[in-house]
Amino acid sequence: MSDPMSFEDYRAELSVIMDDADLLPSGLEGLGHLTMSDLDSLMVAEIRALTEEYIGRAIEPSMLRPDLTIQQLLLFAGDVGAPGE
Amino acid sequence: MNRDQQAASVEPLFADGYLQLWALEEKHIGPVHRIISSAAVSRTWRSRGRYWSPAETQARLGSSFDSAVATVGAESEVVGLAELTDVDFEDRRAQLGLVTAESTWGTGTPIAIALRYLEYIFRVYPLEKIGVTAHSQNQRLIPGLRRLLPKEGHFVRHINMQGEWLDLESFAIFRSDFDRLVRRFDRLARAAVNQ
Numbered sequence: 001m002s003d004p005m006s007f008e009d010y011r012a013e014l015s016v017i018m019d020d021a022d023l024l025p026s027g028l029e030g031l032g033h034l035t036m037s038d039l040d041s042l043m044v045a046e047i048r049a050l051t052e053e054y055i056g057r058a059i060e061p062s063m064l065r066p067d068l069t070i071q072q073l074l075l076f077a078g079d080v081g082a083p084g085e
Numbered sequence: 086m087n088r089d090q091q092a093a094s095v096e097p098l099f100a101d102g103y104l105q106l107w108a109l110e111e112k113h114i115g116p117v118h119r120i121i122s123s124a125a126v127s128r129t130w131r132s133r134g135r136y137w138s139p140a141e142t143q144a145r146l147g148s149s150f151d152s153a154v155a156t157v158g159a160e161s162e163v164v165g166l167a168e169l170t171d172v173d174f175e176d177r178r179a180q181l182g183l184v185t186a187e188s189t190w191g192t193g194t195p196i197a198i199a200l201r202y203l204e205y206i207f208r209v210y211p212l213e214k215i216g217v218t219a220h221s222q223n224q225r226l227i228p229g230l231r232r233l234l235p236k237e238g239h240f241v242r243h244i245n246m247q248g249e250w251l252d253l254e255s256f257a258i259f260r261s262d263f264d265r266l267v268r269r270f271d272r273l274a275r276a277a278v279n280q
Contacts, residue, residue: 040227041225042232044191048276049273
């Protein structure tokens with residue numbers, strides 16, 4: 001079993017997903033206002049998988065609602081935290 | 086279904102934790118029929134938004150090329166079907182068909198099913214190129230496909246969806262590029278099989 005992911009690792013991986021989509025190169029802070037509806041469905045699926053890996057459990061389908069912003073997602077992930085962190 | 090297909094169905098084509106792929110059998114027709122009877126699902130697939138009866142579903146799927154049913158969990162709940170159409174061994178190409186239950190949309194499960202099915206296909210058949218198409222109006226999916234796959238074309242008025250003509254975007258997955266896609270979606274596929 002791999003080591004739990006740290007919040008910084010989670011943020012870094014999220015940045016990779018966003019960068020890969022050729023979104024504005026302004027870092028997560030600059031993209032925090034983007035909502036799930038601004039992203040394509042593959043990105044949303046990748047973000048879901050990453051978040052589930054970070055928090056160590058499945059998240060409810062309603063969690064990634066269309067109006068959820070990246071900033072809100074980061075707050076949610078930060079609150080829940082990684083297992084054992 | 087011929088004897089070879091029946092024999093092949095004893096063992097899954099793929100099994101890894103949560104997700105399994107099986108050769109299509111008669112017992113899968115009912116669950117697959119339930120999936121494709123959803124209007125939203127049907128519009129994404131080759132039934133083109135039209136209702137197929139169970140008998141029609143069986144007849145049409147029975148003539149498909151090496152279809153695989155995807156199941157999840159200990160109860161083997163059927164959540165999708167992957168198949169090849171327009172198979173051309175002369176030019177080593179085919180078209181991927183994928184339909185999954187609405188409950189899987191927005192998760193990694195459809196991608197995991199597609200990747201595992203294509204792993205099987207590339208292992209068993211000498212195909213070099215698998216085509217992937219999406220309705221042009223599906224703007225949630227197309228940007229993702231454009232990021233990841235070479236685009237082959239845009240077909241105008243290509244699909245007749247119950248009288249409405251739809252454009253189609255065409256992309257390709259090449260055998261030589263498949264490992265990159267597997268690595269790219271490693272986390273997604275792992276998440277789908279480890280639920």
